[in-house]
Amino acid sequence: xWIWQQADWPNFHWENxxxxxxxxxxxxxxGLLLGKLDKEPAAQVTxxxxxxxxxxSSAIEGEKLxxxxxxxxxxxxxxxxxxxxxxxxxxxxxxxxxxxxxxQNWQAQLSxxxxxxxxxxxxxxxxxxxxxxxxxxxxxxxxxxxxxGRIDKPKVHFEAxxxxxxxxxxxxxxxxxxxxLDDIAMDPLIRAAITHLWFVTLHPLDDGNGRITRxxxxxxxxQAENRSIHFYAMSVSILERRQAYYDILExxxxxxxxxxxxxxxxxxTLNDSLQKSLNDVALTVEKTNYWQRVDQTLLTxxxxxxxxxxxxxxxxxxxxxxxxxxxxxxSRATATRHLAQLVEQGFLVKAGAGGRSTRYLLASK
Numbered sequence: 241x242w243i244w245q246q247a248d249w250p251n252f253h254w255e256n257x258x259x260x261x262x263x264x265x266x267x268x269x270x271g272l273l274l275g276k277l278d279k280e281p282a283a284q285v286t287x288x289x290x291x292x293x294x295x296x297s298s299a300i301e302g303e304k305l306x307x308x309x310x311x312x313x314x315x316x317x318x319x320x321x322x323x324x325x326x327x328x329x330x331x332x333x334x335x336x337x338x339x340x341x342x343x344q345n346w347q348a349q350l351s352x353x354x355x356x357x358x359x360x361x362x363x364x365x366x367x368x369x370x371x372x373x374x375x376x377x378x379x380x381x382x383x384x385x386x387x388x389g390r391i392d393k394p395k396v397h398f399e400a401x402x403x404x405x406x407x408x409x410x411x412x413x414x415x416x417x418x419x420x421l422d423d424i425a426m427d428p429l430i431r432a433a434i435t436h437l438w439f440v441t442l443h444p445l446d447d448g449n450g451r452i453t454r455x456x457x458x459x460x461x462x463q464a465e466n467r468s469i470h471f472y473a474m475s476v477s478i479l480e481r482r483q484a485y486y487d488i489l490e491x492x493x494x495x496x497x498x499x500x501x502x503x504x505x506x507x508x509t510l511n512d513s514l515q516k517s518l519n520d521v522a523l524t525v526e527k528t529n530y531w532q533r534v535d536q537t538l539l540t541x542x543x544x545x546x547x548x549x550x551x552x553x554x555x556x557x558x559x560x561x562x563x564x565x566x567x568x569x570x571s572r573a574t575a576t577r578h579l580a581q582l583v584e585q586g587f588l589v590k591a592g593a594g595g596r597s598t599r600y601l602l603a604s605k
Contacts (some may be wrong), residue, residue, distance in 0.1 A: 246496060276521045287315060302448055314336045373447045378445065385399045386399075386490075431464070433499075465516055486504045526551065558601040587602070
């Protein structure tokens with residue numbers, strides 16, 4: 241029996257004690273992140289976060305996008321001047337439009353038409369010649385199943401509600417989404433987790449269900465914070481846990497209406513995305529402080545590039561001469577000379593036994 245076949249569907253319930261600590265950690269990290277980034281240029285923060293969400297949400301489904309095209313589409317949509325504009329496509333423009341609509345118009349009511357408009361943008365006409373998807377249309381009468389294994393012995397991981405009840409199920413979901421926003425008894429973070437689980441369970445589209453689900457989740461999280469500026473990209477953490485994501489969805493949809501385990505997974509992943517953003521902020525501050533302390537006039541552009549890579553933590557055991565050569569795109573002799581200069585000037589220190597095994601680490605400044 242699938243979760244949507246339970247007699248009391250969709251009256252979800254959960255154990256508050258199992259998620260209380262996670263909720264406190266998330267609230268703390270949200271406040272911490274807001275305090276650290278609230279003075280940053282809002283437009284730039286929004287651009288970077290939306291870009292990460294779009295790229296990683298598509299990657300969860302195995303689709304690789306051109307990040308430069310998506311960035312340019314977002315910059316155009318947000319009215320931001322892009323220093324290095326890149327050619328956009330109908331697809332990247334559509335992705336930018338649907339994402340910006342979801343987050344900047346977070347106060348607008350959800351409707352089936354709005355979801356269908358997003359789907360049209362996700363699958364523009366002529367988007368692909370292979371397995372074409374009709375954008376803006378609900379799935380057909382064929383059973384919607386997630387299946388793996390041999391054709392003669394298929395394993396059904398999930399089956400969505402039949403087409404005959406889909407409109408009614410969507411109406412119930414959309415009404416709940418709009419009404420629960422003002423429900424003081426519904427915690428906004430739990431509401432975002434339920435939004436994710438409920439919509440993906442309905443699976444109302446032929447394709448793009450996961451991406452629309454994650455867009456609705458971002459909308460719910462924006463509503464939870466009463467702001468359109470998102471300082472973290474949850475899709476980044478979901479992609480890193482992709483198999484666990486599919487596993488928890490499958491087990492929850494095969495279970496009963498107690499969604500405690502789903503809430504734990506969702507909140508842990510959300511907290512991870514907040515922590516990643518906090519780590520990024522700390523790294524940025526560390527780099528800024530570093531460059532304020534040193535005399536950059538002593539350095540070549542190549543040396544600055546390599547030091548930035550070291551500051552990013554990309555070479556934990558230090559950088560070798562051959563790695564310097566590749567990163568800086570210089571000759572072997574130039575790499576050796578640059579490294580010797582950086583050691584002499586106190587930017588780097590030698591580590592290792594010497595010779596080819598010598599590595600260079602950032603000196604304490």
